[in-house]
Amino acid sequence: xxxxxxxxxxxxxxxxxLGMGAAVGFLSGMFGVGGGFLITPLLIFYNIPPAVAVxxxxxxxxxxxxxxxxxxxxxxxxxxxxxLTLLGGGLVGASVGIYLFTLLRSLxxxxxxxxLFYVTFLSxxxxxxxxxxxxxxxxxxANKPVSLRKPGQHNWVHRLPFKMRFKRSKIYLSVIPVIVLxxxxxVLTSIMGVGGGFIMVPAxxxxxxxxxxxxxxxxxxxxxxxxxxxxxxxxxTNQSVDVxxxxxxxxxxxxxxxxxxRVGQKLRGEQLRALxxxxxxxxxxxxxxxxxxxxxxxxxxxxxxxxx
Amino acid sequence: MRWPSEIKAxxxxxxxxxxxxxxxxxxxxxxxxxxxxxxxxxxSDFAGADLIVFGALDxxxxxxxxxxxxxxxxxxxxxxxxTVVRKKDRVFGIWINRYSMxxxxxxxxxxxxxxxxxxxxxxxxxxxxxxxxxxHIHLTPAGNxxxxxxxxxxxxxxxxxxxxDGLYQSEPVGxxxxxxxLFRATLRLPASIPVGEHRLRAFLFKNNEFVMxxxxxxxxxxxxxxQFVFELAHQQAFLYGLLAVGLAMITGWxxxxxxxKD
Numbered sequence: 423x424x425x426x427x428x429x430x431x432x433x434x435x436x437x438x439x440l441g442m443g444a445a446v447g448f449l450s451g452m453f454g455v456g457g458g459f460l461i462t463p464l465l466i467f468y469n470i471p472p473a474v475a476v477x478x479x480x481x482x483x484x485x486x487x488x489x490x491x492x493x494x495x496x497x498x499x500x501x502x503x504x505x506l507t508l509l510g511g512g513l514v515g516a517s518v519g520i521y522l523f524t525l526l527r528s529l530x531x532x533x534x535x536x537x538l539f540y541v542t543f544l545s546x547x548x549x550x551x552x553x554x555x556x557x558x559x560x561x562x563x564a565n566k567p568v569s570l571r572k573p574g575q576h577n578w579v580h581r582l583p584f585k586m587r588f589k590r591s592k593i594y595l596s597v598i599p600v601i602v603l604x605x606x607x608x609v610l611t612s613i614m615g616v617g618g619g620f621i622m623v624p625a626x627x628x629x630x631x632x633x634x635x636x637x638x639x640x641x642x643x644x645x646x647x648x649x650x651x652x653x654x655x656x657x658x659t660n661q662s663v664d665v666x667x668x669x670x671x672x673x674x675x676x677x678x679x680x681x682x683x684r685v686g687q688k689l690r691g692e693q694l695r696a697l698x699x700x701x702x703x704x705x706x707x708x709x710x711x712x713x714x715x716x717x718x719x720x721x722x723x724x725x726x727x728x729x730x
Numbered sequence: 731m732r733w734p735s736e737i738k739a740x741x742x743x744x745x746x747x748x749x750x751x752x753x754x755x756x757x758x759x760x761x762x763x764x765x766x767x768x769x770x771x772x773x774s775d776f777a778g779a780d781l782i783v784f785g786a787l788d789x790x791x792x793x794x795x796x797x798x799x800x801x802x803x804x805x806x807x808x809x810x811x812x813t814v815v816r817k818k819d820r821v822f823g824i825w826i827n828r829y830s831m832x833x834x835x836x837x838x839x840x841x842x843x844x845x846x847x848x849x850x851x852x853x854x855x856x857x858x859x860x861x862x863x864x865x866h867i868h869l870t871p872a873g874n875x876x877x878x879x880x881x882x883x884x885x886x887x888x889x890x891x892x893x894x895d896g897l898y899q900s901e902p903v904g905x906x907x908x909x910x911x912l913f914r915a916t917l918r919l920p921a922s923i924p925v926g927e928h929r930l931r932a933f934l935f936k937n938n939e940f941v942m943x944x945x946x947x948x949x950x951x952x953x954x955x956x957q958f959v960f961e962l963a964h965q966q967a968f969l970y971g972l973l974a975v976g977l978a979m980i981t982g983w984x985x986x987x988x989x990x991k992d
Contacts, residue, residue, distance in 0.1 A: 657970050
């Protein structure tokens with residue numbers, strides 16, 4: 423069944439989009455990630471214009487993070503104060519990111535920057551995750567206790583001024599690294615169309631030493647607002663949010679996620695992380711190949727404003 | 731004998747009228763075209779369409795008609811849009827858009843159909859003067875183009891890509907006579923046809939010479955929900971953004987309610 427996307431201005435096969443949404447939803451449920459970093463490249467591989475893919479990806483992440491944050495809120499694993507502090511930086515970062523997005527689009531370099539960001543972040547995060555999970559798999563095989571590595575007890579992050587008490591997380595922490603982290607993720611959200619959970623969660627655990635049980639809920643909480651903000655601003659400045667596309671992805675995604683969660687519970691944590699790392703790396707490599715290999719078509723055409 | 735001057739004048743006038751009538755009759759072929767609709771609606775399952783244009787050729791010379799000396803060209807020009815063509819180049823091992831050229835507004839789509847391949851209908855200069863045919867679409871670079879040596883390269887890339895996308899297409903034998911004076915032209919409209927005001931142009935040629943041109947306007951619009959969404963997104967962009975977020979939140983909330991485990 424082909425369906426016309428009014429903003430992307432092209433016809434796509436609705437079942438392929440639903441399939442993509444379901445597959446990514448499945449993986450995001452399985453691994454506990456938002457899935458934005460998979461959806462956007464998949465849409466680009468399927469010839470959706472990158473600008474639309476990014477803005478629509480952000481819109482889709484609103485749905486998955488909202489659904490996730492609600493269940494964390496019910497379980498009490500969400501630190502609202504910490505989330506709001508992250509959000510402060512996040513909104514500023516998202517605004518800066520959208521300004522860059524519009525600028526790059528007019529220069530014709532948007533697609534390149536999106537790809538470069540993806541290749542960089544997917545390789546770094548995928549590589550680190552793979553190393554970490556292989557190490558824990560080895561330790562598990564050698565029958566040693568499996569624990570998350572804690573490099574050094576003293577961390578420069580904890581010596582910064584402007585400390586604040588976050589009750590729910592039971593930590594006393596400077597607001598500077600929190601706001602900076604939020605800012606960085608905000609920029610990524612608007613340029614890459616991702617929630618940024620795959621970067622924020624490790625950063626909160628390893629860098630800020632926030633207890634693991636509140637990390638996912640809190641990061642989801644702030645992702646809702648940053649992606650919602652990005653969606654609205656993208657819609658206002660670039661008119662690149664396609665609700666038809668987003669709707670299909672969301673519906674399939676939330677259903678797929680439910681099955682993913684069930685499968686995820688049967689797998690061991692290290693195996694799960696190793697699989698996710700391989701997946702992240704595979705997407706990164708595919709995007710990198712597109713940048714390096716000689717393209718079939720050197721030219722591209724863009725129509726701009728209507729003239730007379 | 732001497733004719734009275736009145737009669738002389740009368741005769742002269744009669745003669746004039748006769749000559750004029752014959753002259754007019756000889757060069758007064760008339761072309762008329764009609765389409766069943768002046769609006770084409772793009773729905774959610776639009777996968778391109780054929781536009782059938784009917785036309786009548788009046789006062790044609792039967793002999794010339796039999797010899798096939800009349801030729802008709804029908805073209806649908808899309809709304810003029812400014813275009814940027816970019817060319818990738820390898821920089822530090824990766825391919826990036828390095829060169830670009832902007833073109834003044836030109837038809838964003840072009841579909842042409844004719845009784846014969848157009849270069850057999852008339853001379854190149856006539857075609858380019860009247861902007862008939864894909865190669866003769868006016869593409870003028872805008873802004874600084876340096877010494878202009880790159881213009882032909884970018885121009886041909888633009889034409890080639892548009893032809894590959896089906897936005898520019900030609901049907902060299904798409905116009906056929908259904909009777910001595912009626913003809914039918916089939917124009918292929920691509921799935922990605924731009925919305926807006928299109929111009930339908932029909933040309934009549936006799937003995938390879940231009941006789942006349944007819945124009946009609948045709949609007950291509952998105953209909954139903956697609957049009958609503960498109961207009962909302964462009965005219966009420968902020969509201970549209972809020973709606974998109976609202977939709978996402980409702981979907982997320984529903985999912986968490988439906989699949990709640992406790």
